[in-house]
Amino acid sequence: MISEAFIKDLPKTDLHIHLDGSLRIPSLIEMARERKVELPSYDEEGLRELVFKDGYNDLNEYLHGFKYTCGILHDPESLERCAYELAWDNIQEGVRYMEVRFAPMLHVNANLTLEEVLVAVDKGMRRAKREFNDKLLHNNSSEPPFEYGLITCAMRFFTGGFSPYYQKISEAHQYMPQRALYGLASLELARAVVSIRDKTDLPIVGFDLAGAEYGYPAEDHEEAFDFVHKHFMKKTVHAGEAYGPESIFQAITKLHADRIGHGYHLLNEEYIKDPSIEDRAAYIRSLCQYIAESRLTIEVCLSSNMDTDPNLTSVADHPFRQMKELKLSTTICTDNRLISHTTVTRELKLAVDHFGLSNRDLKSIIIYGFKRSFFPRDYRQKRIYVRRIIDYYKEIEKKHEVDVAPVNDY
Template identity: 30%
Template sequence: MTTPLTLENIQQAPKALLHDHLDGGLRPATVVELADQFGYDGLPTTDVTELATFFRTAAHSGSLVRYLEPFAHTVGVMQTAEALHRVALECVEDLAADSVVYAEVRFAPELHIDGGMSLDAVVEAVLAGFADGEKAAAAEGKTITVRCLVTAMRHAARSREIAELAIRFRDVGVVGFDIAGAEAGYPPTRHLDAFEYMRNNNARFTIHAGEAFGLPSIQEAIAFCGADRLGHGVRIVDDIEVHSDDDATLGRLASILRDKRIPLELCPSSNVQTGAVASIAEHPFALLARLRFRVTVNTDNRLMSDTTMSQEMLRLVEAFGYGWSDLERFTINAMKSSFIPFRERLTLIDEVIKPRFAVLIG
């Protein structure tokens, strides 16, 4: 007998998460406590409930630039090794509580050196937090693997340095590289040196593209930079013509994206908040999934979007009528697209994801 698709039941399903920002997923209470502990006095309020509301409403702006503004407060309290370790550990605990079995969590080390830490020390603190979070989750009976993506800010000039950081830590928890930040005016081709460095070292990377900016951003990320995945990539829908009979014609960029199986790290709630799409019901996720693009479900920023993987999946279920087999497909899509070795991906798919979904599907 098939298990009903409720939030509580979806919370029991195994999940794979590829696009989650460490500084966008703090617990509101932790922000308040760290601000008090380390003397950060910039918070708009120290009331935990009011602060949670502030992050949610400030982020729901209809603009990527305005959406990013509240991050000044989370980054502001993450300037010591102790704070970074705590945030990373709690991140793993929260994901494990939502039955996430694999996650790649990203953050920009260059944003966390105002307190005098080196880039290496920043990464070491986060990786230690992830490792301790995995142990804490295991003690609660939850198995989760968390790996790190180091991100360079696209408006800055440290991308090569951050790419080198990714390679230095590649065997101890960092599995890839990313660029993020406001897209308009900061094309990915400004960072070709970093991407070339990653390719020369046989390393993987994803690029935020096609969220606030359109097809040119995706074109550059794929054709010039050689991205393995696209962060968001939602505007690829602009290269797809849907006909009255529900058939569709793909443009050359959309075709190559699908033909090469380049994964899309789609973040439904966040895409609505930033104005990339008007609503969940109008999100091109359903069209892209129907056309067999490699779509994945992601949270982006759990604090800002007041969301979890289970809530993102439920919103898709409610909007598009998906069943357990669809959620399984999206989860396997994500696991196939992860940056860990093939055998590790296959083990999680065959020994964790498929068996647990089989129970839910009935």
């Protein structure tokens, strides 16, 4: 029996977590009051009843909460505070490496530049890292230090109402075809984050494509991803969340994806729309074979998928089961801690309870998170860090009297 206490003590990763979907409700309320941002309720119980619910009817209802979280993240202080608190929320449940992602252009305004957005988020994460790691040194602990990276998200689709930046770019290019405009904004972000990464010590480790998937194909953003690819930046792409295998195929072939965010509909033949694909089963088999052979990791978010797909009535029916049977590389993530009322510990416990994971399975999934991370330093340092994680994992196994499981490479 794998207990929740054991999972909580284990060193873990979260490679798919959105800053604006993972705030603390008391902090949201306090900052909204300070910034005169209107909320439907100013107490935690009211917000949980009206906005951040135990369950959602559809994706639109799920996304409604971002209206309020993004509404306060428009100054360095709020961004730093939320990043700092998010880092500590993860540290306190045993997460030792995380890659926090956000769309910086949603926070740019007349008083806040893109670089200032990135600096503010990094400042919060860095402060939490310093505090925790200094404590480890002081106590001469064998526990691995906390590390993190930043992932910047381009948007598949936007309107001028998304943010002041998107309003300006929409007004400046009124006669440009919409899909071309989306690609232009992504390319501008790509050029900016590569430049900022190269001239600063900010740990910008990845480039992502997020937002409405169906009807907004990855190929619109091909030039942006070509640019970051040629500048040695890793890529993760939201794909297969609201669309199917073809979206994942595009993420790999058009955007050079190193990891896939969600991949929920990877195995769903009904989501294949291209009439030229006559043998859908064969198409999916070939796609899965390619993903398996290349060890391209899928960032699985169980609770989030439960929240956004009304047809998924039990975690046990999530395609994660088939992904494991196919030996695909997977890591378990939260997506949005606030919106989905979850933690990494909870997500892993859901996987253990509903898919019958053994200690060996659990260990493989967790260690893969560290191995497939976009670690911000030298590869040799990454190997040393992962080795330290594995050694500490064994300590926790012994502490909880759990059989020491070997680590699989495949």
